[in-house]
Amino acid sequence: MSNSIPEKPDLNTHPNMSAEERLQVLRDHYRKLTVQNEQMKRKLKQMERDRKKMHSKMDKLKRRNDALQSPPLYIATVQEVIKDGDRSPAAIVKQHGNNQEVMTSISQKHAGELQAGDRVTVDDSYSVQSLLSGDADARAQAMQVDENPDVSYEDIGGLAEELNEVREAVERPLKSHAVFQKVGIDPPSGVLLHGPPGTGKTMLAKAVAREADVTFIRLAGSELVRKFIGEGARLVRDLFELAEEKAPAIIFIDEIDAIASKRTVSKTSGDQEVQRTLMQLLSSMDGFDDRGDIRVMAATNRYDMLDDAILRPGRFDRRVKVDLPDEEGREQIFRIHTREMELGDGVDFDALADDAEGFSGADIEHAVTEAGMCAIRAERDRVTPDDFEKAIERVKEDTDSDEDRNIRYAY
Numbered sequence: 001m002s003n004s005i006p007e008k009p010d011l012n013t014h015p016n017m018s019a020e021e022r023l024q025v026l027r028d029h030y031r032k033l034t035v036q037n038e039q040m041k042r043k044l045k046q047m048e049r050d051r052k053k054m055h056s057k058m059d060k061l062k063r064r065n066d067a068l069q070s071p072p073l074y075i076a077t078v079q080e081v082i083k084d085g086d087r088s089p090a091a092i093v094k095q096h097g098n099n100q101e102v103m104t105s106i107s108q109k110h111a112g113e114l115q116a117g118d119r120v121t122v123d124d125s126y127s128v129q130s131l132l133s134g135d136a137d138a139r140a141q142a143m144q145v146d147e148n149p150d151v152s153y154e155d156i157g158g159l160a161e162e163l164n165e166v167r168e169a170v171e172r173p174l175k176s177h178a179v180f181q182k183v184g185i186d187p188p189s190g191v192l193l194h195g196p197p198g199t200g201k202t203m204l205a206k207a208v209a210r211e212a213d214v215t216f217i218r219l220a221g222s223e224l225v226r227k228f229i230g231e232g233a234r235l236v237r238d239l240f241e242l243a244e245e246k247a248p249a250i251i252f253i254d255e256i257d258a259i260a261s262k263r264t265v266s267k268t269s270g271d272q273e274v275q276r277t278l279m280q281l282l283s284s285m286d287g288f289d290d291r292g293d294i295r296v297m298a299a300t301n302r303y304d305m306l307d308d309a310i311l312r313p314g315r316f317d318r319r320v321k322v323d324l325p326d327e328e329g330r331e332q333i334f335r336i337h338t339r340e341m342e343l344g345d346g347v348d349f350d351a352l353a354d355d356a357e358g359f360s361g362a363d364i365e366h367a368v369t370e371a372g373m374c375a376i377r378a379e380r381d382r383v384t385p386d387d388f389e390k391a392i393e394r395v396k397e398d399t400d401s402d403e404d405r406n407i408r409y410a411y
């Protein structure tokens, strides 16, 4: 349909038209105009809607522009809040990255809510602008500091040999570094735990930190790659700095394959960034003064993908394979995870372990929870052998579909 206005008929071109015919011509014209009018109205409405959309888009862009134009704020950690009688409250804050420590006065409002250890934003003149929390505190999320991890050796089932190896390589140097000095050898630099998902690698690292009574600092490789584009290398430096501050400590880099995969052919900027992060990690480990009070551990379930550079002597030169538990291991893990459970008569751990062939520790934990749920659904307060049987079947179904999913990811 054309949008042009229908031309007004020239009644003079046909001088011999009757009055009736003329009227008809005018009527036709009028009808056309009405249709046209309707169309225009609709179009106007559409335009108005578009205009509204553009407006909201513009608003969004404006806000973004404002955000980009406002001066950047620095991240700092509150070391101490000083409230001293009638003097205005102050805080000692330490800026991340350069570790500059300053004392700055803070508002009454901030004085109420700030605590030592909080992360805040500060401006150029170090005045506290806001308290970081939740998502904003992403750096803290990537780096978890745990002074007292909640996993102990008793919570780990079936990994006696692996545990011994880890204790020897990590706990011994932390506890009695002198022995190594006497014998004149360096303890292994880094310990790499590798094996299928859910087999207790993270648990092992935590437990060893707890039993050695040192601070546990965990950094997730995947988070690092996802969230810290452009600052991965710096975060690694921060990590080692933090460890020195908190020493004795264990640095645990979980999912290290995310930053230490074999060099890929493609040279996108993302890959290069990951490369830089890896180089920083390697040089941090190399340049690391081996006083023995900081140990580095890492975990992966993609051992095949790791770059040889990280496996070289002086780096992750102690490798511990953490495999799926055997039958005895599964039995132990069942016992561990049912410790707090009310069990009905006839629950036979031996049989459960047999049924759960191929399960990882995490699968077993899942099955135990599922069995508990079965009991709750049946309004019982004891978990019966039947509940376990159902739960194990259920987990088997789930893991089968998980396998499909992994295959999909792999290609």
Ligand SMILES: Nc1ncnc2c1ncn2[C@@H]1O[C@H](COP(=O)(O)OP(=O)(O)OP(=O)(O)O)[C@@H](O)[C@H]1O
Binding pocket: 155, 156, 157, 158, 159, 195, 196, 197, 198, 199, 200, 201, 202, 203, 204, 299, 300, 301, 325, 333, 336, 360, 361, 362, 363, 365
């Ligand atoms: N050997 C085990 N003994 C007891 N519980 C276990 C064991 N292995 C795994 N689990 C259970 O599974 C959960 C996950 O284990 P964990 O996080 O240590 O696995 P992981 O090997 O680090 O896995 P991923 O490779 O996926 O990171 C634990 O919280 C624990 O409840």
Ligand SMILES: [Mg+2]
Binding pocket: 201, 202, 203, 254, 299
């Ligand atoms: Mg893990």
